[in-house]
Amino acid sequence: MQVRRIVLAKRPTGMPEESDFRIETLELPALAEGQVLLETMYVSVDPYxxxxxxxxxEPAPPYNIGDVITGSVIARVVDSREGSLSVGDLVHAGYGWQTGAVAKGGTLQLVETGSLPASAALGVLGSTGLTGYCGMTQVGRPKPGETVVVSGAAGAVGSVAGQVARLAGARVVGIASTDQKxxxxxxxxxxxxxxxxxxxxFPDALRAACPQGVDVYFDNVGGPVSNTVLPLIAHGARIAVCGQMSQYNLEQLETTPAIPTLLLNRGAVMEGVQLMNYRAIYPEARAQLAEWTARGDLHYEETLIEGFHRIVEAFQMLFKGGNIGKLLVRISE
Ligand SMILES: NC(=O)c1ccc[n+]([C@@H]2O[C@H](COP(=O)([O-])OP(=O)(O)OC[C@H]3O[C@@H](n4cnc5c(N)ncnc54)[C@H](OP(=O)(O)O)[C@@H]3O)[C@@H](O)[C@H]2O)c1
Incomplete structure (x- = not known):
């Protein structure tokens, strides 16, 4: 079987362009014992x-020039020489921007999303949902009545983080790029x-929305948005630095030198969210997110882009704010 894959042709400068990538066709080998043949259903595009x-x-090892862009996918087993996996099973794999692959059974996890669609395994029940849950509960630690501000609030991580804070009894203020969001x-x-x-x-509206200050700032974007939020932090505030979307395409990072003084004056803490640190609570987090979602207490959104040829365009959308909730590319039904 032949598959197509997207490899890194050169390192992007600024916004990644189609010309930074190359599509290759690859002949897959015949299956060996313990292997399965996979057809990709959904590909994840992620800021990291x-x-x-x-x-x-950091935080993940670099792609070399010529490497396939590896990352999370949901795939269907179309042939199997692995006893524990049957044709038709849906699995979570990490081979990335590729229409199919041969993989060892032991490297795959069965998709278990209960009443939710399989794509939820890349969204609310996947790493973005887990990041929103773990980052908010372990770093933000909102208390009832506190004011929580979330930047990138309509995205995959932010929308979960904000709702986790709401379910903890906090007052939640989201920040996003459009009135529709x-x-x-x-x-x-x-x-x-x-x-x-x-x-x-925006600065006046934020001050008005947070009259007692900001107890928790869950930051996905950094840059000018954070420069507007940070002066409003309350005494004892927790700042969960989850991501810095505004910085990822810059050659020179913007700096905000006043932060140490701000933390000192307000007795606040700022902590980077590293999802891997919370492995121990993934089962509890997934179960809680699944329960809230099934009950309708947590609303999740996906933006689905159709077609392998649109993966790079989808990746660019993350930086143009073209998505609501988890951004995915559907490769096959
Ligand atoms: N720490 C961890 O373990 C971990 C794990 C996963 C993700 N993350 C981080 O979490 C953040 C969100 O990731 P995600 O996958 O959920 O993506 P996402 O929020 O679904 O998509 C990215 C969003 O960022 C916003 N954005 C893009 N450029 C911006 C800019 N210059 N200024 C302000 N906002 C901008 C856009 O929303 P608007 O239209 O509202 O601007 C866009 O929709 C990222 O920073 C990512 O790196 C961290």
């Missing part, structure tokens, strides 16, 4: 891939307020 494309060593945050996800950071009155 940008650092790997740039050749950065803000309406969804309040109307469907139960945020108490949502603010468009492109509106000219």
């Amino acid at each position: 891939m940008r650092g790997r494309m740039a050749g950065l060593a 803000c309406s969804l945050l309040v109307g469907r996800m139960g945020f108490d307020a949502a603010l468009n950071y492109n509106a000219s009155d």
Whole structure:
């Protein structure tokens, strides 16, 4: 069987372009004992891939030039020489931007999403949902009545993080790029307020939405949005630094030198969220997210892009704000 895959042709400068990648066709080998043949259904595009494309060593190892862009996929078993997996099983694999693959059975996890669609294994029940849950419960630690601000609030991680805080009894204020995203945050996800950071009155509106200050800031974007939020942190605030979307395409990172003084003056803490640190609570987190979602207490969204040829376009959408909730590319039904 032949498959297509997307490899890194050169390291992107600024926004990744189609010309930074190359599509290759690959003949898969015949199955050996213990292997399965997989057909890709959904490919995940994720911000951390940008650092790997740039050749950065953290938080994940870099892609070399010529490497396939590895990452999470959901695939269907179409042939099996592995006793524990049958044709038709859906699995979670890590081979990335490729239409299919041969994989060892032991490297795959069966998709278990209960009443939710299989794609949820890459979203609310996958690493983005887990990051929102673990980052908010372990680093943000919101208490009832506290004010929690979430940037990148309409995205995959932010939408879960904000709702986890709401379910903990906090007042939640989301920040996003459009009025449409803000309406969804309040109307469907139960945020108490949502603010468009492109509106000219954004700083005043944020101050008005947080009259007692910000007890928890869950930050996915950094840059100018964070420069507006951080001066409002309350005494004893927790700042969960989950991501810095505004910085990933920059050659020179923006710096905010006033932060140490701010932390000192307000007795606040700032902590980086590293999902891997919370492995011990993944089962509890997945079970809780599944229960809330099935009960309708947690609303999740997906943006589905159709077709292997649109993977790079989908990846760019992360940086253009083109997605609501988890951004996925559907390769086959
Ligand atoms: N620490 C961890 O373990 C971990 C794990 C997973 C993800 N993350 C981080 O979590 C964050 C969200 O990831 P995700 O997968 O859920 O992506 P996402 O939020 O679904 O998509 C990215 C969003 O970022 C916003 N954005 C893009 N460029 C921006 C800019 N210059 N300024 C402000 N906002 C910008 C856009 O929303 P708007 O339209 O609202 O601007 C876009 O929809 C990322 O920073 C990612 O690196 C961290």
